Amino acid sequence: MSEFQEPFWKTKSLSQMTHEEWESLCDGCGLCCLRKLEDMDTGEVFYTDVACFLLDIKKCRCKSYQNRTLLVPTCMILEPAKVKEIRWLPKTCAYRLLAEGKELPWWHPLRSGSDQTVHEAGISIRDKVISEKYVHPEQLTDHIVEWEI
Template sequence: MSDAIDRSGLRPKFWKTIPMAKLSRPEWEALCDGCGKCCLNKLEDEDTGEVALTRVACRLLDNESCLCARYEVRHKFVPECIVLTPKTIADNMYWLPQTCAYRLVAEGRDLYPWHPLLSGDPDSPHTAGVTMRGQTLSEVDVNDDEWEDNIIEEPT
């Protein structure tokens, strides 16, 4: 198999053939399907370690695009935002969405057919109904004590 790079700067099926630690930055970023689920505030049960998603999203999440509105400078606004890297993924897998490409690849599984890398369409996750488009509330509008009232099942 060739390691040729196409016009997008991505090697063909790189997520299947290249170890995560060897992915280029564009390849790493391309794994994100834009679902917005990682930007949802989560509640963790102290006894069981179970993580529940809420529809309460980070203040920087754009509710329509499901992308961070200030991705490159997000730490200026949200210092606690976790930077997911090949080195940090193992420690953060427990809160990543079940459909997350980073999680799937780390677990040795393939991407879902709706993933833009397979469909060729950046809107395919929205069309498949697996994103949080139009479903979130900003954390600036919801008191911490109301998060539990906003627990949701993960869209799959």
Template sequence: MKDPINRDGLRPEFWERVPLKNLAPKEWEALCDGCGKCCLNKLEDADTGEVVFTRIACRLLDDETCRCAHYEVRKTIVPECVVLKPGNIAKVAYWMPSTCAYRLIYEGKPLYDWHPLISGDPDSVHRAGVSVRGWTVPEFDVPVEDWEDYVIEEDL
């Protein structure tokens, strides 16, 4: 028997029952909580592999919505953008934010209560204070050699 589809085109609690590789495209996209953290520029230590986040946002991040302003063509505009897919999550999960739904599901952990799939409200991520809304710096405003000055100390 096939899973029922709700009015949003999503199977109920799909994130708890369906492996990432078997998600429908709409379900994959719905996992994104809209925090914008993955669009922060990161620094990786070549010796240790440690990854730290900076307050410096990708040039395409809309600081108000915490979404990519040119999502469908982002890879064309920013060639180094990593397009997250079920096939590459294992390679990139280590640099995803610890609160990221894709990383959580990949690691077998539950979503947070503020995630829009749980709360039913797309703004719950902002109200919970876990989005980057209002505190990023555009990447073209800071020379790359100064990015270390913008490292975020707390765990994202």
């Protein structure tokens, strides 16, 4: 008879996780790949419905994940020490949730066993955004969205 073993995200801190465990926390929602605007006076961050040109909008995954920072120098590499400092991480983000001591939601692939539940639950950006290839940077303010992020 085997003993029940807690999942790694309940027993390890973000900084204790292996690279594979860390990467598996990404639920594939695509929200972090949206262009965001910051009000320089208030620091408030606004999401747009404009995605990075590297994002595969149907799969909600980067088309060149390994080379993303070379192709998009402003692409941020998320690290355990940075998670609490990044104000724009979505409220549903597993990295943020775990850093705040919260549980992963039912639709997270690590809980559901399916990479489709994030889409089925309506959390992902699938079919909700356009690529930045089709939007002039000066038009980004026209694309601010009021989603619950």
